[in-house]
Amino acid sequence: MRKLFLPDDVLLSVEKPARYTGGEVNMAVKDLSDISIRFCMCFPDVYEVGMSHLGIQILYDMFNRREDTYCERVYSPWVDLDKLMRERHIPLFSLETQTPIKEFDFLGITLQYEMCYTNILQVLDLSGIPLRSKDRGEEDPIVVGGGPCSYNPEPIADFFDFFFIGEGENGYDEVLDLYKENRANGGTRKDFLRKLSHVPGMYVPSLYEVSYHEDGTIKSFGPMYDDVPAKVEKRVAADLSDTYYPEKPVVPFLQVIQDRVTLEIQRGCIRGCRFCQAGMIYRPIRARDVKWLKDTADKMLKSTGHEEITLSSLSSSDYADLQELVCHLIDTYQGECINVALPSLRIDAFSLDVMSKVQDVNKSSITFAPEAGTQRMRNVINKGLTTEDILGGAATAFEGGWNKVKLYFMLGLPTETEEDTKGIAELAEQITEEYYKLPKDKRHGKVSVTVSTSYFIPKPFTPFQWVGMAHKEEFLNHQRLLKATIQQQLNHKSISYQWHDSDTSVMEGIFARGDRKLCDVIEEAYKRGCIYDAWTEHFHYDIWQEIMQKHGITIEFYNLRERKKDEILPWDFIDIGVTKKFLYREYERAQREEITPNCRRRCSGCGAAKFGCGVCTEPRDEFGTSLLYDGKDTGVNG
Amino acid sequence: MRVRVRFEKTGSTRFLGHLDVMRYFQKAFRRAELPIAFSEGYHPHPLLSFAQPLSLSFTGNGEYFDIELREFVNPEDIFKRLSGVMCEDLSINRVTVLPDYKPNEKKITGMALITGAAYAISLADMPESLPEKLGGFFSEKEYKIEKTTKTGTRECNLREGVHAILLYDGGKITRIGDDGTFAFTDDDIKASLSGAMLFDNRAVIAFLDAGSEKNIPADLFLQGVFSYAGIPFDAKTRTVHRMDLFGDLEEKKVPLWMIES
Missing domain, CATH: 3.30.70.580 (Pseudouridine synthase I, catalytic domain, N-terminal subdomain)
Incomplete structure (x- = not known):
């Protein structure tokens, strides 16, 4: 029997103690006497969020296939336990063997969103690991970061010993082998990190130095030693049908957010929406073989007992064998009462047909993500969806019995005018009109259109990485204008409007394009009690404002100003394949409101072809069009 | 099936x-x-x-x-x-x-059949006088306590919900009191103690009314007998192991698996 680390009275005084007890189905169990590397994988948020993440399950499975390595898990203690651990000086521990984190060789932290940054410090602090890499000794675990936010690791650079840039399936063996070798040779932590910096994809922040101009922009950024590379190239898992995938993922006892089998059908995206970071950093798009997916789905359902399976990708409609896969899943598992949860799909005859098979048409809604209200604005962001696509899709859905539509938009996009904002309201109105075109006897009650807006946040490695983010007041003006415009329309009673909190967006903007100067701010905010910033009820904007002011960190510099073409950006040293030149060209095309074709229709020479895989190697006709091009210039729901 | x-x-x-x-x-x-x-x-x-x-x-x-x-x-x-x-x-x-x-x-499902439960309660510090006090409690006809439920607090006779009290000490079982309502043997008790977390391998075993009609939770029993014995009670220093659930069969309370309905 595993002994629990927390005493019973502590477990009984916190909400959902099963967050901390481990022992779930498919948890890795190993004999520690055979293990030479202990790796603890962390998602710096509460258990139910962290356990819903596919990436950790992939890496957990991959590490545990190594006989010499035991990978365990840890998540952020919720605020109730956090308080008790501090009061009673209880260190943070792993779920599997209930071992203090400080005893591990590695602590790997996945960085899925910027607002988790103070939770990283919470995990380090509760573990008794010094917050800054420079203060750590031979006894401390090596702290490594990875995931989307590691593509601009600078705001948290001081807290990590190294970052793994790219896809974890390709490269960790080199890291672990090097670690063992260094230890066997009596090498120090410093020796290891120095050697590690020679491995492609590994960024060791302490080996690089930054200097700044008087205006705060970067003057120089580079390695401190000749043997340390100036550029860090991301790692790519070239063949996704021949790599690690968890056939036996851990099955949580608690109801987690994604309580189902997740099947990643492809990675990357061909669409090139100019605001989307994932669409750039995961280039080139690589599909998994449909037969492999069917086999894997079966193994995962059998090993977990989950009642639901879902497909994951950025733009599922671009997966060539989608129809075959979805029909197979429905035909095979519906009789077993296993629900097939559909990903967001382009609304057409096929998707409506499968939706009607797996959902209650009367209750479910159809979703479009036009992101912008006018064609002009959609051209700027390179979202190929047209008003005709949306109205046509909605009309077909209404005929099929649906009467609920969800629409997703962004406010504060570059060059956005009042007309573009009003265009959102008009589009919603047009959809309601489309419904009332149906003869009365064909309608199913009232139509309901839900408009949701979030605020546009410029992200690194996108064509908009140079733009000035809108000021909070501008966001609020757009939001008020949109609300007022909807109210004035004839069918306003059928349209509801929901919007996102703007203060969180301001901080997310600062972190997203921030530099090393932010490390001090994040540390101080943490010390002033900020954790769980991603949770609105725990986000204290006033504290952040106060600390930023103290450190001379301004919203003007990090968010509002437009960056110059020749400015050294904090993340320029990372090579994602997609070149800065391509991104700037896309930025210029955006300003000219020109759209760029998707990767299958025509290659735009972004630079990702150097990885020699995926869409970049698909056979093409004499016009340069991929033979897999489906003739559709509309992606997911658009 | x-x-x-x-x-x-x-x-x-x-x-x-x-x-x-x-x-x-x-x-x-x-x-x-x-x-x-x-x-x-x-x-x-x-x-x-x-x-x-x-x-x-x-x-x-x-x-x-x-x-x-x-x-x-x-x-x-x-x-x-x-x-x-x-x-x-x-x-x-x-x-x-x-x-x-x-x-x-x-x-009719398992839930509706339940009329009894057996618990092994182990105390970090078992008061020396407890066995004697438990004997005293069992010889009473009535012992009233306050019982708080969803619908409010009311007085109930704890004693009538307690049908047997035993002492388990390192494999030795001593009967303090038993009104014969529950059908069980020493071997049944030993087998169903598997998985219990006992301090010093000792426990008080209680056979209590359970189910939707009359229900005596383990802690209510413990609080009651402690207050009868005049000993302060701290829930943090005890472990509770439910040994079995019982239903009625031919005038006796028997483990639920023996009831074929």
Whole structure:
């Protein structure tokens, strides 16, 4: 029997103690006497969020296939336990063997969103690991970061010993082998990190130095030693049908957010929406073989007992064998009462047909993500969806019995005018009109259109990485204008409007394009009690404002100003394949409101072809069009 | 077919809530590829019914649920296949087949049958005088205490809900009092102590009324006898192990698995 680390009275005084007890189905169990590397994988948020993440399950499975390595898990203690651990000086521990984190060789932290940054410090602090890499000794675990936010690791650079840039399936063996070798040779932590910096994809922040101009922009950024590379190239898992995938993922006892089998059908995206970071950093798009997916789905359902399976990708409609896969899943598992949860799909005859098979048409809604209200604005962001696509899709859905539509938009996009904002309201109105075109006897009650807006946040490695983010007041003006415009329309009673909190967006903007100067701010905010910033009820904007002011960190510099073409950006040293030149060209095309074709229709020479895989190697006709091009210039729901 | 599954919940799983245990077994039946029967409708749910929930932090050796399967499977097969897909500390120890419902028969599930429960309560510091005080308590006709339920606080006679008190000490069982309501042997007791977390391998064993009619929770019993003995009670320093759940059969209370309905 595993002994629990927390005493019973502590477990009984916190909400959902099963967050901390481990022992779930498919948890890795190993004999520690055979293990030479202990790796603890962390998602710096509460258990139910962290356990819903596919990436950790992939890496957990991959590490545990190594006989010499035991990978365990840890998540952020919720605020109730956090308080008790501090009061009673209880260190943070792993779920599997209930071992203090400080005893591990590695602590790997996945960085899925910027607002988790103070939770990283919470995990380090509760573990008794010094917050800054420079203060750590031979006894401390090596702290490594990875995931989307590691593509601009600078705001948290001081807290990590190294970052793994790219896809974890390709490269960790080199890291672990090097670690063992260094230890066997009596090498120090410093020796290891120095050697590690020679491995492609590994960024060791302490080996690089930054200097700044008087205006705060970067003057120089580079390695401190000749043997340390100036550029860090991301790692790519070239063949996704021949790599690690968890056939036996851990099955949580608690109801987690994604309580189902997740099947990643492809990675990357061909669409090139100019605001989307994932669409750039995961280039080139690589599909998994449909037969492999069917086999894997079966193994995962059998090993977990989950009642639901879902497909994951950025733009599922671009997966060539989608129809075959979805029909197979429905035909095979519906009789077993296993629900097939559909990903967001382009609304057409096929998707409506499968939706009607797996959902209650009367209750479910159809979703479009036009992101912008006018064609002009959609051209700027390179979202190929047209008003005709949306109205046509909605009309077909209404005929099929649906009467609920969800629409997703962004406010504060570059060059956005009042007309573009009003265009959102008009589009919603047009959809309601489309419904009332149906003869009365064909309608199913009232139509309901839900408009949701979030605020546009410029992200690194996108064509908009140079733009000035809108000021909070501008966001609020757009939001008020949109609300007022909807109210004035004839069918306003059928349209509801929901919007996102703007203060969180301001901080997310600062972190997203921030530099090393932010490390001090994040540390101080943490010390002033900020954790769980991603949770609105725990986000204290006033504290952040106060600390930023103290450190001379301004919203003007990090968010509002437009960056110059020749400015050294904090993340320029990372090579994602997609070149800065391509991104700037896309930025210029955006300003000219020109759209760029998707990767299958025509290659735009972004630079990702150097990885020699995926869409970049698909056979093409004499016009340069991929033979897999489906003739559709509309992606997911658009 | 209908089956009744007796399972144990020990070790780290004693911190799983009732709903989580239900979800666990639903998924376990799927992993075992046993054909669960579902309700009709747009959101079919498995025909699964749990007996009395176990309080958080309690271990249990005789926990129960009833489940319906779409087709007949040999109970030994059910036991074997389910056992093959269990996690640590949450495993099954008995499968019994129940008769199918007759058409229009009122569906009675395990929960409604429950009339008794046996607990092993272990104290970090067992007061030396406790056995004697327990004897005194058992010889009383009446002992009134305040009982708080969802509907409010009322007075109840704790004594009439207590049918037997035993002392377990390192394998030795001493009967302090027994009114003969519960059918059990020393071997039954020893077997169902498996998974209990006992201080000094000692425990007070109590056979109490349980179920929807009259219910004496383990802690209410403990508080009651401590107050009778005049000893202060601290819930943090005890462990509780539910040994079994009981139902009525021929004037006796017997473990639920023995009742074939």
